[in-house]
Structures are given as C-alpha cells and as structure tokens.
Amino acid sequence: MTATVADAAVRVRGLTRSFGGRPVIDGLDLTLRPGEFTALLGQSGCGKSTLLRVLAGLDREIEGTVLVPRRRAVAFQAPRLMPWKRVWRNVLLGLDGRPGRPVAERALAEVGLGHRSGAWPKTLSGGEAQRASLARALVREPDLLLLDEPFGALDALTRLRAQRLVAEVWQRRGCAVLLVTHDVDEALLLADRALVMRDGVIAYETPVALDRPRSPADPGLAALRGRLLTELGVDEHPGDRPEKTRTAAR
Numbered sequence: 001m002t003a004t005v006a007d008a009a010v011r012v013r014g015l016t017r018s019f020g021g022r023p024v025i026d027g028l029d030l031t032l033r034p035g036e037f038t039a040l041l042g043q044s045g046c047g048k049s050t051l052l053r054v055l056a057g058l059d060r061e062i063e064g065t066v067l068v069p070r071r072r073a074v075a076f077q078a079p080r081l082m083p084w085k086r087v088w089r090n091v092l093l094g095l096d097g098r099p100g101r102p103v104a105e106r107a108l109a110e111v112g113l114g115h116r117s118g119a120w121p122k123t124l125s126g127g128e129a130q131r132a133s134l135a136r137a138l139v140r141e142p143d144l145l146l147l148d149e150p151f152g153a154l155d156a157l158t159r160l161r162a163q164r165l166v167a168e169v170w171q172r173r174g175c176a177v178l179l180v181t182h183d184v185d186e187a188l189l190l191a192d193r194a195l196v197m198r199d200g201v202i203a204y205e206t207p208v209a210l211d212r213p214r215s216p217a218d219p220g221l222a223a224l225r226g227r228l229l230t231e232l233g234v235d236e237h238p239g240d241r242p243e244k245t246r247t248a249a250r
Contacts, residue, residue, distance in 0.1 A: 008067070009034045009144050009176035010055060015064035016200075017050055024050050026200030027064070034143070037170055037177045039187030041232060042197035048180045051197070052148050055178065069176075072144040073137035077152045079129040081121035088117040091136045099139075107135040110172075111165060127158035131165065138169065145170070147179045151186065163189060167213070184228045188221045189214050196231040204231045 010032035017025040024047040032038055042048050053059040054066060056074040081090045091104035101117070108114045111131040121129060130150060137145060147166070151159045167190055170177050181187055187194045188208055196204040206227065210220050 008032060009036065009069060010178070011065070011067040012055075013065040015051075015054065015062060015066060017047070017054060017059065017062050023200055025054075025062075028201045030195075030202055032144075032176050032178060034176055035174050037167075037179070037190060037192045039179045039181055039191035039194045040197060041181060041184065041187055041194060041228065043232060044182070046197045047200060048197055049148055052146050052178065052180050055144070056146050069143035071140060071142050072146065073140040073142040074146040074148065075130075075133045075137045075150045077149040079121075079133035081124075081129060081132060083121050085121075086117070087113070087119050087121060087124070087132050090121065090132060091117075091139055093136065095139065103139060104135070107139040108132070110138060110169065111135045125158075126154055127162060130154065130162055134166070134169070138173070143175050145173075145175050145177045147177065149180055149182065152182075164213075166190065171212075184225055184232070185216055185221075187228070188224055189216065194224070194228060196228065198231075204228075 008031050010030065012028060012030040015025050015028040015030075016023055028051070030051075040048050040051070050059065052074070054062055055068055056072065057068070058074075081087070082093065085093070088101050088104040088108065091107055092099055105114055105117050108117050111134050113128060113131045113135060116124065116128060116132075121132070124132065133150070150166075151162050154162060163186060166177075179187070179190060191208050193205060193207050195202050198204070206224060208224060210218065214221070
C-alpha cells in the first residue's frame with residue numbers, strides 16, 4: 001500500500017482479499033474524489049467492512065494496488081473507548097507528539113461533547129460515546145474519514161442527530177468520507193454518491209445529486225431508493241435493471 005494520492009483521495013485497482021482461499025474482495029476497482037462523501041452498501045458478508053479495513057491500513061494481506069492519504073481515520077460501530085481513561089484522553093489515544101488536553105477538547109467541542117471531556121466513558125450515553133469516537137477520528141485531521149456503520153447501535157432519534165452531526169462536520173472539514181452502511185435512507189441523506197458491493201466488486205453506483213439538507217420525505221429520493229433496493233436484492237425485478245446504468249468494476 002502506498003499512502004500517496006495525487007488527483008484522488010483513494011484509488012484502488014485490482015484489489016483482492018481472500019480468506020481460506022475464498023476471495024471476499026475479487027479484483028475490485030474504486031476511486032474516491034477529494035471532498036466527496038461516498039456511501040457503500042451491500043448485503044452482509046459482501047466485503048464492505050473488509051474493504052474499509054484495507055483502506056484504513058488494518059488489513060494488509062492483499063493483492064492489488066491501494067493508494068490512500070497518509071492522514072486517515074476510522075470510526076467503528078462500537079465506540080471502543082478505554083474505560084480507565086477520561087473521555088479527553090480517549091480522544092488522544094494513539095496520537096504521536098503528546099498533544100495536550102486542549103487539542104482533545106477542541107475536537108470534542110466540534111461534536112457537541114466539550115462539556116463531557118473529563119467524564120468516564122461508562123457515564124456516557126450511546127450517542128455521546130459515538131460522538132467521542134468521532135472526535136477521536138477528527139483530532140487526526142484526516143483527509144479520508146472512514147465510517148463503519150457508526151450509527152448502527154443507536155436508537156432512531158439519536159441516529160438522526162448523529163447523521164446530521166456527521167454531515168455538518170464533513171461540510172466544515174471538506175475531507176473525503178466513506179460510509180459503510182446497511183441503511184439505504186441513511187446513504188441517500190448523506191452521500192454524494194452511493195455504491196453497491198456485490199460478488200467482491202463495486203457492482204453498481206449512482207450519484208445523489210440532490211440539494212442539502214435532505215429529508216427522508218424528499219420525493220427526489222424515492223426513485224434512487226427503489227433502485228438501490230433493487231440492486232441490493234430487495235423486491236428485485238430483473239426486467240427493471242437496465243444494463244446501461246450498471247457499473248461493473250472488474
């Protein structure tokens with residue numbers, strides 16, 4: 001993996017990752033543009049999280065070419081906070097150069113959690129813990145932010161607030177974002193482009209060229225939602241899948 005990208009935030013060519021001789025990712029190509037918010041959908045086990053781990057540098061047992069920025073960060077579904085460290089110390093975990101508490105507090109303030117910087121993780125709500133995890137990613141000043149179903153464990157109202165927060169942070173920061181999700185509505189509310197992963201490759205993609213902020217009730221989302229659901233195998237009608245709109249990445 002080479003962490004240098006010129007005209008793209010991410011460039012992947014011919015990526016293959018196998019487990020026990022079975023390829024989960026099979027010759028995948030992918031380009032993410034600087035500042036672009038991309039959502040990655042797919043059925044469970046299709047390789048979405050594996051791809052994200054590869055981009056994060058957490059999985060290097062691969063074939064192919066992967067070019068990513070040096071400054072990248074990841075937030076997972078589980079906040080993964082260390083219970084024996086205060087929130088602000090969790091935000092600074094793994095950072096070089098021994099940055100001080102003010103650095104952590106600025107990141108926490110950005111996600112609306114500045115008042116909880118000195119708290120213990122066990123006292124946080126689920127939404128607060130996820131915001132602390134996001135602050136830990138943001139404090140790294142990433143050019144690429146990787147989100148692996150970060151809202152999956154949240155209740156419906158907290159999830160909506162967290163989605164809005166991520167959209168606001170992305171618009172302020174201008175970094176490229178790759179969001180792995182199972183939620184089609186979430187993908188359409190947040191992303192500039194939605195991808196569907198199938199059979200180890202990016203099998204379909206569509207731009208989401210709608211004004212922001214978006215609402216689930218926006219009629220412009222209906223056609224996109226139906227198409228993505230079809231590509232994901234929900235109420236799929238083969239006759240409704242025109243070949244010209246499908247993008248294969250082999």
